[in-house]
Every structure is written in structure tokens, then in C-alpha cells.
Amino acid sequence: MQRILNDPDHIVDEMLKGFLKTHSDIVEKTDNPRVVKAKNIPEGKVGVVTGGGSGHKPAFVGYCGKNLCDAVAVGEICSSPTAAAFLDAFKAADGGKGVACLYGNYSGDNMNVKMAVKMAKKQGLTVKTVVANDDVASAPKDQREKRRGVAGEVLMWKAGGAKAALGGSLDEVIAAAQKAIDHTRSVGIGLTPCTLPAVGHPNFEIKDGTMEVGIGHHGEPGIEVCPLETAAEMAKRMVEIVVPDYPFESGDEVVVLVSGLGATPVMELYVLYDEIDKILAEKGIKTYKAYVGNYFTSLEMMGATLTVMKLDDELKELIDLPVNSMGLKQF
Amino acid sequence: MQRILNDPDHIVDEMLKGFLKTHSDIVEKTDNPRVVKAKNIPEGKVGVVTGGGSGHKPAFVGYCGKNLCDAVAVGEICSSPTAAAFLDAFKAADGGKGVACLYGNYSGDNMNVKMAVKMAKKQGLTVKTVVANDDVASAPKDQREKRRGVAGEVLMWKAGGAKAALGGSLDEVIAAAQKAIDHTRSVGIGLTPCTLPAVGHPNFEIKDGTMEVGIGHHGEPGIEVCPLETAAEMAKRMVEIVVPDYPFESGDEVVVLVSGLGATPVMELYVLYDEIDKILAEKGIKTYKAYVGNYFTSLEMMGATLTVMKLDDELKELIDLPVNSMGLKQF
Incomplete structure (x- = not known):
């Protein structure tokens, strides 16, 4: 460790x-x-x-x-x-x-x-x-x-x-x-596990070449383990989980928050956000404000979360x- | 990768x-x-x-x-x-x-x-x-x-x-x-290598259980590879490299910047900074302002750098x- x-x-x-x-x-x-x-x-x-x-x-x-x-x-x-x-x-x-x-x-x-x-x-x-x-x-x-x-x-x-x-x-x-x-709706994709200092080894596994969609911040199991995708494919997958659930619709103004899980280089979060924003724009959903960085992490886990919040006038002011x-x- | x-x-x-x-x-x-x-x-x-x-x-x-x-x-x-x-x-x-x-x-x-x-x-x-x-x-x-x-x-x-x-x-x-x-003087300690996306594997090695003192942000070799130490020991080692070089002396007021190298959990940087500040205080060196976080990283490298700057009135204002x-x- x-x-x-x-x-x-x-x-x-x-x-x-x-x-x-x-x-x-x-x-x-x-x-x-x-x-x-x-x-x-x-x-x-x-x-x-x-x-x-x-x-x-x-x-x-x-x-x-x-x-x-x-x-x-x-x-x-x-x-x-x-x-x-x-x-x-x-x-x-x-x-x-x-x-x-x-x-x-x-x-x-x-x-x-x-x-x-x-x-x-x-x-x-x-x-x-x-x-x-x-x-x-x-x-x-x-x-x-x-x-x-x-x-x-x-x-x-x-x-x-x-x-x-x-x-x-x-x-x-x-x-x-x-x-x-x-x-607000969120989803995470995990690329590596994390190690609690008092334990000394990961308490769950994500195999190289795979990713866990829907993983929780404590390694709670996600909804699907699949082969590692490109940033564009990950973005599409995340948007397709988050958008229909609320659902966010054409004409909506939203806040987008892309958080790293701890160890993913921040430059990769910007790559991911660019892809997310493009897909949202195609759907007519406008990003009013974006937060990209390490906002809510899990020690040294690799991966990212996408969070989207629909705005109204009150939420914009806040x-x-x-x-x-x-x-x-x-x- | x-x-x-x-x-x-x-x-x-x-x-x-x-x-x-x-x-x-x-x-x-x-x-x-x-x-x-x-x-x-x-x-x-x-x-x-x-x-x-x-x-x-x-x-x-x-x-x-x-x-x-x-x-x-x-x-x-x-x-x-x-x-x-x-x-x-x-x-x-x-x-x-x-x-x-x-x-x-x-x-x-x-x-x-x-x-x-x-x-x-x-x-x-x-x-x-x-x-x-x-x-x-x-x-x-x-x-x-x-x-x-x-x-x-x-x-x-x-x-x-x-x-x-x-x-x-x-x-x-x-x-x-x-x-x-x-x-200003700085020193880094590397705990893991990093992988350039276009290469796909680390282009240098840091063995588990060891750390590289003085490593550069591109994996440039440091001055010593030694067994992994506690945060307190790392802090002492970093201070003992940085302080005599300038040299910082009792009565000095300084800025301390502790930066992660990318993948080290930020909570560990606070642990390290606390140890650094204690040692500086023992030496009569007063931290006027501290920056702790990911300020200058190397992709997903693990480890940290310590930077100390001696202040005068002009630098304080700036x-x-x-x-x-x-x-x-x-x-």
C-alpha cells in the first residue's frame, strides 16, 4: 500500500x-x-x-x-x-x-x-x-x-x-x-478499487480492462460490469442512465458536475465533460454551469461520476x- | 490502463x-x-x-x-x-x-x-x-x-x-x-509511477514498499530510493532536505505548499502537512499561509511535494x- x-x-x-x-x-x-x-x-x-x-x-x-x-x-x-x-x-x-x-x-x-x-x-x-x-x-x-x-x-x-x-x-x-x-440525478463509473488504510488491500475488485457502471463510493456493486470504454462511450452511457430517469428534456437548463473518484487525472475529467456536454447539447439540454474536478471522491479509486441538476430561477440564484x-x- | x-x-x-x-x-x-x-x-x-x-x-x-x-x-x-x-x-x-x-x-x-x-x-x-x-x-x-x-x-x-x-x-x-x-525550495517523494496515455504502461518503476526521494514530475530519478516511511518520517526527510538548502531559519515566516502528485488521497496530504508544520514550528519557522492539495501533479502518480517560500513584506502582500x-x- x-x-x-x-x-x-x-x-x-x-x-x-x-x-x-x-x-x-x-x-x-x-x-x-x-x-x-x-x-x-x-x-x-x-x-x-x-x-x-x-x-x-x-x-x-x-x-x-x-x-x-x-x-x-x-x-x-x-x-x-x-x-x-x-x-x-x-x-x-x-x-x-x-x-x-x-x-x-x-x-x-x-x-x-x-x-x-x-x-x-x-x-x-x-x-x-x-x-x-x-x-x-x-x-x-x-x-x-x-x-x-x-x-x-x-x-x-x-x-x-x-x-x-x-x-x-x-x-x-x-x-x-x-x-x-x-x-438531481447522478451515476458513477469505477475503473479501479480503493484501499482503506486500516485494511491494506482493496475490499473489492475491478479487473483491468473492465469498468463497473453504477458503483458506489464505498465500492457498493453497480448495475453492470463491462469492458472498458472510450471517454465518449462512457459519457454516452452515463447520460443515458441519468437523463431518462429524471427525465431531463430539451429546453432544460442544468448544472453538470463531473467528479473524479480520487486518482483519475483531472485532464481526463475535462475530456469526459466535453463529451457529456456534447451529448446533452444534442438533446437540447443546456449546461448553465459546470463543475469539473475532484468534488466527491473515494480515496484513490479511479473513475468518475456524472451529476445533473435541472435549474429553475430559484436554484439558479442559489x-x-x-x-x-x-x-x-x-x- | x-x-x-x-x-x-x-x-x-x-x-x-x-x-x-x-x-x-x-x-x-x-x-x-x-x-x-x-x-x-x-x-x-x-x-x-x-x-x-x-x-x-x-x-x-x-x-x-x-x-x-x-x-x-x-x-x-x-x-x-x-x-x-x-x-x-x-x-x-x-x-x-x-x-x-x-x-x-x-x-x-x-x-x-x-x-x-x-x-x-x-x-x-x-x-x-x-x-x-x-x-x-x-x-x-x-x-x-x-x-x-x-x-x-x-x-x-x-x-x-x-x-x-x-x-x-x-x-x-x-x-x-x-x-x-x-x-523557494521544493522536494518531492514518489510512491508510484505514472502512465502516459499514449504509452500505456509506466516508463519507470517504484517498487511496492519503497519510495523515491527527490523524484521529478516526469519520473526523473531522485537522490535516493528507500523503504516506504510513515508520514512523520517523510515529513522530517522533506524538511531536512528543503530547510538547510535555502537555508530557512528560526524567526522566518514562510508559505508552505504541499501538493499531491495526482493519485494520493487529499486526506493524506493534510496528515503530511500537519507533520511538516510541527517540525517547522520546532525549528522556529512560522507558517504564514499553507496551500495543501493537488497544485502540481504528474498524471496518476502517487506521492507529494513540499515547497517552502520565505516571506518578506512585499511577498506577503503579493x-x-x-x-x-x-x-x-x-x-
Whole structure:
């Protein structure tokens, strides 16, 4: 395992130390070592919280910052933060107007968020939630509630964070984040597995010369293993999964987010995006804004995800608002 | 080769198409398909140009933008842009006050920049150059002119770009960029090789369980191959190479830039940076600002580079100026 580590069991704590030092202009620590909060949270706004397992940088802690998430609960690698961490994140983000917890649909996160929301209620703190489920490949459309949250979460945080920054009420923030994720579909293609530092070898396999369509960020099985394709063919396959599901239609304006899974060279993501944009344009779907880079990764996995969100006037305004975080900076 | 490609021979052109679409708010194309320029370059400023081979994203084209490089010449993967591309980049960046070409010390780049400067002179355009040579491991200190330019180039562009944006004359921009690189030292550690898409297999080897200290961004041999170390040991080794060479001393304020080489998970870079910062602090060297992430990569190579720059009041002002580019966004 060719990696930069000390004790794998302490990697999350050590990472957070370096992260907090590097971004001391944007974030600060809290009394809970697994909760990071944004610096200088404006008073009187709805708090926005997320959280999740580590190893997905910039997700989750990289989206803590101005006009984005106010506090983030940090879990071990590929495992949910504790309920106590979510609760402390709620408290750190609370400015008296309630807290919106915007997170991804994984069993551990669901369980811990639910417990934390109950505990918060007992302490007089109102928390409402939105659960991201943008990963088309993880369940059929009539079982959307079973689908995982993947890179579409970035757009959910962007929309919810912006709504809160613009003075939205808790219900308005929740509605904006829910709308964002409801208008969003994603799919991933994995080209290589990844290795958890504490394990030391990949816990799943992708054979050379093949690719796994619909793979999850923790190596959850996809819908098809097929021979490795060209960028143009991958783009077509991804678009053909994502577009009919929503469905996105001619005349739609969309945000396109192409994220690497960690180890794929960024230049290849631009090649892939160019192909995706061409296919969308052929369908009459216009890219209003594109994000291309490593936005939601899985350690050193190779591959990419495609996320498409349909815009309306409200979502456009929310997407356009400047943000300052490690993972997303926008003027 | 588990990569996202169409025809490897066209990857740079295809990448540029996706890049220009994604960042149409920051950059635009020129008549030369291998020259990208910043949008809305302020009138009457000194032009700042760089260029280099592809595969090092965000370098080089990712540093084209506001208060940074005005135009960038783009080469094939790991090979210099042509003299014609450098010349066209000079013309694209020229606002009548001359052009500063800030590039890295590689034979192809040296040759093509020199030819382009001569051609520019014939056309009445004044171009002065700074050649980055921050890579300590690539030659002894008394042969600094032989050293390669690596991630320290980012700080050279930051300083030169800021000086030009603040209204500096050509000589002042050149002096600031020269000062920045003279005050900067870097070293890299490679953990895995990388594969050029057109070749299909690594053209050098790093055995599992070993690491190559002082490796170059194109797999140039380092100064030592040794058993893989912990992050703390790697940090110590990197600091002990970089610090005595300049030398950085107790009381110095520095910028620290830790860049991944492409495929190393970003969380591990934070672990490494935390160790580096601790050792620098023990030496009385204070980190004024840190950059940690993928700033100068080598396709899907694993490993990291450490870059340290000593600050004075002028360099602090230049480092602090906001920038907006794909590779570096700073409020």
C-alpha cells in the first residue's frame, strides 16, 4: 500500500489537524474533535449541517464554509459520524432559527442523524432534514427512497447553504435543499478499487480492462460490469442512465458536475465533460454551469461520476451565490 | 490502463475543449488552439505568461486567470509547448507594457521560450523571463541553474501575477517573480509511477514498499530510493532536505505548499502537512499561509511535494492578493 500514513487508526484525527491549520481563515475547531464549524457564522441565520464518513475529500468537511455548511460532523473512513457528533454539529451551527441537516442516504448516517435529531429536540433545538438520494444506479426509480446520496449532495449543500445565507427560514432552507436534490440525478463509473488504510488491500475488485457502471463510493456493486470504454462511450452511457430517469428534456437548463473518484487525472475529467456536454447539447439540454474536478471522491479509486441538476430561477440564484470553502470556492 | 480516454493522441485538445467550457467565466480561447488567455485582462498592465507540458493539472493552464497568468502555452503531455505557442501567448498577454514569461527549467521549455522571445523582439514586443529552479534534489546548490522548476512555480506565478495586477512595471514584475523563486525550495517523494496515455504502461518503476526521494514530475530519478516511511518520517526527510538548502531559519515566516502528485488521497496530504508544520514550528519557522492539495501533479502518480517560500513584506502582500483561476482561488 503506497500511501502517506502514520497509524491508520488515527488518520482522521491527524487529517483534521492539518485541515484546520490549512484553512484557519474558513473553519475552526469545536469542543468535539469530530465537529468542524465555519468561522464567523452570520448571526440569526438558519444553521446548515452535514456529515459523513471520511475518505471522500472534499466531502464532507471541505464543504464547511461561508454560504455553505456551517458545521460538519466527521466520521471514520467510510463510516458515519456518531449521533453525538451530529448533535454537536447542530449546536455549533444553531443561531436560534433552527438547523437544516442535509446528508446522504446511508444506513449509518440515517440512524445517527435520527438519534441526534431526537436528542436535539429534547434540548429545545429544532432540526429538520433532507436526505440525498441522487444515485440512479442504486435502486429503481419507484424506490427512490432506497437510493444513495453521492456527488449531488454538493449541489444540495450549495442550494441549502445559499438559501440560509440569503435569510431563508428553516422551512425555506429545507424546501430549497429538497428541491435541489429532487431535481438531481447522478451515476458513477469505477475503473479501479480503493484501499482503506486500516485494511491494506482493496475490499473489492475491478479487473483491468473492465469498468463497473453504477458503483458506489464505498465500492457498493453497480448495475453492470463491462469492458472498458472510450471517454465518449462512457459519457454516452452515463447520460443515458441519468437523463431518462429524471427525465431531463430539451429546453432544460442544468448544472453538470463531473467528479473524479480520487486518482483519475483531472485532464481526463475535462475530456469526459466535453463529451457529456456534447451529448446533452444534442438533446437540447443546456449546461448553465459546470463543475469539473475532484468534488466527491473515494480515496484513490479511479473513475468518475456524472451529476445533473435541472435549474429553475430559484436554484439558479442559489447556485450563483459566492461560496468560500476548501472544496468549493466561487466568486 | 484504467483511464478515461478517447484517442491518446488527441487528449490535450479534448481536455482543452472541456476546460474552456467549464471555466468560461475565467478563460477564453485564442486563435492558437494551444494558447489559453484570461478573460477581461485589465488594460495597461504587464502581461504574465507561462507554459509547459500537459498532465500536471492544475499546472499549467489552471493558473490562467485574474491576478495570475494572463496567457498560457499548452504542450503535449510532459513535453514543452512550441515556440510558436509561447510567442502567441506573449501576444495574447501583451497590453503594451511588456510581458513577463515565468516558466520552469526544462530543456524543451528553455529552448522554445528563447526562440519565442527572439521572435517577439523582432515584432517589437519586449519579453523578459524568470526560470524556476526550486527543486533541491535535481542538482547541488552550487549548480542551482541546473535545478528543475516544480511546485514552487505556483508561488512564482502568484507573486509575479500579483505584482503585475498591482501596476508593477515589467522590471518590477520580473524582480518580484525572481525573488519569489529565489526564496523557494521544493522536494518531492514518489510512491508510484505514472502512465502516459499514449504509452500505456509506466516508463519507470517504484517498487511496492519503497519510495523515491527527490523524484521529478516526469519520473526523473531522485537522490535516493528507500523503504516506504510513515508520514512523520517523510515529513522530517522533506524538511531536512528543503530547510538547510535555502537555508530557512528560526524567526522566518514562510508559505508552505504541499501538493499531491495526482493519485494520493487529499486526506493524506493534510496528515503530511500537519507533520511538516510541527517540525517547522520546532525549528522556529512560522507558517504564514499553507496551500495543501493537488497544485502540481504528474498524471496518476502517487506521492507529494513540499515547497517552502520565505516571506518578506512585499511577498506577503503579493501572496495575499485575491486570485481567481481553476487551480487557485483566493478571496
